[in-house]
Amino acid sequence: MKQLEYAAPPPANVDVNAYRSLAALLEDSCRRFADKPAFASMGVTISFHQFEQLTAAFAGYLQNVLRLNKGDRVAVMLPNILQTPVAILGALRAGMTVVNVSPLYTAPELEFQLADAGADTIVVLENFMHTLLQALPGTPVRNVIVTQVGDLFPHPRRELVNFAVRRLGRKVPAWNLPSARRFERAIEEGALYLPADAALTGRDLAFIQYTGGTTGRPKGAMLTHANMVANVQQTAAWIGSRLEEGEETVVTALPLDHLFALTANLLVFLKLGGKNLLIPDPRDLASFVAQLRKNRFTAITGVNTLFRALLDAPGFDAACAANRGNLKLAVAGGMAMQREVAERWQAATGVPIVEGYGLTEAAPIVSANPADSAGFSGTLGWPLPRTEVAILDDAQRPVAPGILGEICVRGPQVMPGYWRAPEETAGAFTADGWLRTGDMGRMDEHGELSFVDRRKDIIVISGLKAYPAEIEEVVRRHPGVKEVGAVGVPDPRSGEAVALFVVKRDPGLEADALRRHCRAYLAPYMQPRHIEFREQLPMSPVGKVLRRMLRDQLRTP
Template sequence: MNEHDSETIVRGAALEGLDDYHSIMDIFRRSVERYSSNIAFSCMGKSLSYRELDRLSADFAAWLQNETSLQPGDRIAIQLPNLLQFPVAVFGAIRAGLVVVNTNPLYTEREMAHQFKDSGAKAILILANMADKLEKVLDQTEIEHVVVTEIGDLHDFPKRPLINFVVKYIKKMVPRYSLKSAVSFRDALKRGGGVDHQDITRELDDIAALQYTGGTTGLAKGTMLTHRNLVANMLQAKAAIGSGLKEGSEIVVAPLPVYHIYTFTVNCLFMLEGGNHSVLITNPRDLDNFVKELRATPFTGFVGLNTLFNALCNRDDFKALDFSRLHLTISGGMALTGAVARRWEEVTGCPVAEGYGLTETSPIVSFNPVDAIQLGTIGKPVAGTELRLCDAEGKTPPPGEPGELCVRGPQVMKGYWNRDDETARAIDADGFFHTGDIAVIQDDGYVRIVDRKKDMILVSGFNVYPNEIEDVVAAHPGVVESCAVGVPDATNGEVIKLFVVARDSSLTAEELRSWCKKELTAYKVPKLVEFRDELPKTNVGKVLRRQLRDEEANDKGAGAD
């Protein structure tokens, strides 16, 4: 730090209560004791009380301890969409002392293989819908124990077999697979229910989860989030958001993926700690059924992001809902636009409070006070958090000037899994994590993000790293070189545009997109493709990504005139 840094650090209030916990399981146990008969989670019309969540997670823990070779500290991948099986498996795994590896169920075989190999996962719980992909990559991993679940597995009879039949045979959403040693999730729970388990004592500095994020090399890297990180962020969320919540009484809609750190912390920890009810939405892209579910739910809170707010507010059936109970709307994952925020408040009568965070910060860094929202900002630092700005030389810029936002606090990750070099680049000697986002800190302590230092593209709240796309495209025999950039988009925040130098004119944009679809999750596939004779480069031959991005922005600006 330079000599002026002590004057330019912005601090949140003191964080209280962290020493009251030893691990995430302390949060879980206290909630079960206080709110045993309350609904903890519901999904597709089926609810689990805190007591039932306790029993089922204990059954899963017992199966893990008695019928597998897994030991405390081993990694278990959980590859599920928003289903009741997710919290059951997460808390069961943590009770058994395991480290949870949250895995995107939309991943391709290539992405799955990398994450499982990199994490050293020895077990997996996977939805049957993508088990065929696991079959193709299983021998490339260290996975020894496979548990397969179907969408309706935690529903009651006769709805359970009906849901599973429709998904498998009518909608044909479950490709054929053969995993001979696999155990069904229901069998694991049944067998675990017949034996005892022992909750493993974990300490705050033990790793609770590996949460994967993109890397500079194009390969995702595991963020080591400890029990301390996650417990601290739960307490920080409570201090920032919880003052207006009535414990044990809130019904909060959770449409964003629970494997994502945003929903993982807010719904599986923060809302759970207060004895509240989280409504898991399995497929928020199916807006017809989403709105039908909302119509049947007297929700008091909504956790979403800009693109979803925008899509819902454009629907007449959504605008016709009863919003009389809604008093909390939280936005995160991507920038909230003023137009969408105002439209949401106009439709629902509830203002949107925007927060900011990253996977590396568990995720919440700052939040807009519900009673003092400043649109266009990411709010103020949450309790126990320090923010500072630094320029390219690591010095503090003059007041009011932009700089890279750096964060220090108990929610900052332990580091990147098996990547000490990247950890050292990300966290400086003073313990500040360098976010890569360019910000301005206002005189009143509110923070505005003005640009991104990183080349990351943000598509509907999902991080997309250009290097990963370019690595996949480079393997196409018809491509000489390429460059991926983010282009502003009213619906998705940004979409991906790919600039390509082809070997001959026969290569088409659709051919490239089809190539990418085989290797990349759908939201990483370029929406736009432009062929060029050459790409702009520096004197040493590095493609000028920012120039291409600026050209695109200028073209859009000119078109708008």
């Protein structure tokens, strides 16, 4: 395959083997930045030195009290609170493999993931114990470690916050599990032991990270310590001198169970000695904006829906004014960014949104626009250091610049395969080792990448291909539309037709007005055959419209 000449290549001399494991990265940063703030939540901050002690205690508890063995799977089902990075890095430090679990999972989803991963232990916020108890009988979990929101807060704030959540907020459904262990007690017991060196290497599994497959149930992407260290190093090289070690604060609103936030926020800023401002519930916009107003922050990551929600939130202008001159970097990933949202963001904050591209199977970051971009480009930028990207046709042959094909990736951050799924693994790679992403895109003659849509979501109408992302972008331009999902539905004449699910911004919006808007901007074959208005659309934890669920709802009588 001919190698493309990149117009703006990132640095190539990145040492992706700088640390033998994420545990080594943790220990190095905690030593270098010991007195610097590491994490802040609800007005409480812990330093890197305190973080080192807490992760050591949790590692000691797993090794010496629970007597887990290297490689045992530890599930973490927590929102963005102080216990989350302690549980994740403490488990890794103990030599365990972490299985991140969304607190928003239903009991069947949770049961499948815990059973498939073979999780032995789970750390869970008590707010979600009622879900876990429904799932538990069908899983191999032996140890349940329960925590409350304020468990790592100092007295008396700990008791006040826990009482407020449990009693005043009524956010903890009743549960009963006598064998459950308390996180606070686990830290106390674990502190009595020095954690043993787990002798981790780059080949050891760090995470089994579940991701939706093209068919069937989610699959667990196996991500090694080498994969994760490589992506941290690649991302830090991409940031370059834009951020200063030991001096930055990043807003972490995306859930840490999502790999974008896990890598870009938790691990990259761990390496940089930065502070993570943890937002437990970004859907509580009043509280979120209040935190932004109180804290000086220099970086923020998000997805299109999060940035848009902030821009629409009362008080965000005041938060921007309070932070004026501090923000250096805003990064979007996880879903396509709308130009209108990006332009509004830059006008409000003075800083552009820098868009990147990645996927769970690549730990996850593959490409990005330059960190010092002056404005929003609408593209996905250039591959990160030591990363190859190719656009292949259906026969897995490279296409010419500008031609649509499947985005395929090679690099040290790419997973070795899916957990206990050899057939899925074989189907994910080409014969010469390219990871098939399932995403359709183009690369220009300078190596700049553009995303079009997911292969599995393409709608085929009388042999012509319609891309839901393009249709949704057009529909969102109507001022009466707040959110939209476009999917294909069976049609006896054309094979498939376009169906729109729309959440109104203007209560008076009618289907005929939306059809007129579509006729002005979309080709005839792409016109929606069905329009349905909804109060809300099914969303992933990071705010992506779940088109699969919309299709399933259409098929269900």
